[in-house]
Amino acid sequence: MALSTASNFAKPDDAFRAIVEAHRGLSDEQSADLDAALVLVLANHIGDIAVLNEAIALAKRRMLDASQQQQQQQQ
């Protein structure tokens, strides 16, 4: 697998925090714009289509799974 899912940040909380803070004070619309730009910048930095495809697959799988769980809890 080319995509690294090991924990790569020495301080993972710092990374999560940096992204969260970037969104502080933004409307949903602005947040979505920020995410779109951020995804493109990071994708280009990775520069490897196989890694990008794996990342998309992983994110999509977890997203679908999470939304299913949420639906089950609501029922």
Place this chain on the structure above:
Amino acid sequence: MALTKTQFGYRRHPDQDRAGADIAEHAVVVVGAGPIGLSLAIDLAQRGQSVVLLDDADRIGEGSRAICFSKRSLEFWDRLGIGQRMVDKGVVWSVGKIFHGNSLLYQFNLLPEEGHKRPAFINLQQFYAEAYLVDRVEELPAIDLRWRNKVTGLEPHNDHVVLTVQTPDGPYRLAAQYVVACDGARSSLRGMVGAEFAGQVFEDQFLIADVKMTAAFPTERWFWFDPPFHAGRSALLHKQPDDIWRIDLQLNRFADPAIEKLPENVRPRIARMLGHDKFEFEWISLYKFQCRRMNKFVHGRVIFAGDAAHQVSPFGARGANSGLEDAENLAWKLDRVLRGTSPEALLESYHIERSAAADENIRESTRSTDFMAPNSQQEARLRKAVLSLAKETEFGKRMVNGGRLSTPSTYETPLSTVDSDSWRGGPRPGASMPDAPVAGRNGEPMYLTDAFIGAGTGFTLLAFSNGAAPEWPEGLGTIRIGGEGGLVDCAGLAAKRYDAEPGTAYLLRPDGYVAARFRHPTRAALDAALARACGIN
């Protein structure tokens, strides 16, 4: 407004006087005298085939329609003897600019290097291209061009096809060993063989206006996202000969074509774009498009080429150019099969190579279209992000998709011989031959593509001399670079573009694609590569 440029007369042919089962038999009937059918007929005729070319109209089509003809198409037309005429009339260009709002996002040069006979593109109204092709057809007695001959029936047989043809004098029948359908996007022959033509329909509407004006804009392709004169949408400006400018405006999905097309509604839009209204309309057309292709380009003895076989969106100049690539791909194969020097199976390689090219063209033009007309809010958001990133990043500029212009495909094909030597560059088997400047025996400047034409219409060996006298297979055309009597690679560009060393040889197909290459070819290796490229296994 739309001008009929050239009118041709219907003439009764003796084939129409044959009665009952005694029908005329021909080797090849090409249906459709558009740029593809005309070019194919010329190529076949230059190879010695007799061709009947049928067209249901009696005039060259109205409006500019296709305007961008690629380097590859010009090189093909050079082989047909009409490349220079096209270039002389056409507007040569290689630079494109992409604007967002008022500001230039980036510019690209499609042919940034010297040493090619032909430019990246010329712009030329399709009716000029067709008129020049018809002129060339008239020089070739082997082509029998019949206007107002509309195919209304098709009967397939194992070794021939019988066509029913409607004329002003009534119907007649004729037989052909092969029929090539170049009858356009609304191909009636496609329906007659029962082929489906499924694909993606795009809901967005685009308005084409060709306007006549004198303007000082450079001869570049200008594309705008969200321009001040056409907020929220895209626009394109491109120069054609005769002070005609192609303007392409994206409309909204729900615009009413009948209303949008009215000159009084188009005029203010264009005036906003140009900043004045000193122009006249030459042609206005509103269109939607589809991206689709036939599952199989070869249906027994009926073969499909051009828009009849595949359709793309217009962004990228991939319609007419890919049709011309179909024609150059098919002509030599059909000629060999008709002569019996290659098995009929060679025609299958036409489908393999050109359907893969169609897929590539559809993929590229669909991506461009989706970028111009995003399908969802999130797609629009991603596009907005790309456009904003493009202002200060190189990668953003490269992601902006205002049309990726046609380049010839590299074929993954059973006709190619896989490289067994080591190469650092040069065209690999399946790629089209790059051009390079050389000098002839008397020092006269010329190009490799000229030498390719001079080497005949068959397979050609491009050999970089190492002093040894090589043994060519019989009937092979040759281009020798270096050595006594060979062409001189004065700028070193031939060797560079072919990654050549003394002894290097490329086996070129009759359509100018690389079949095989060797550092030091042996007679046996050349024979084997040639047989493979001819479909003889």
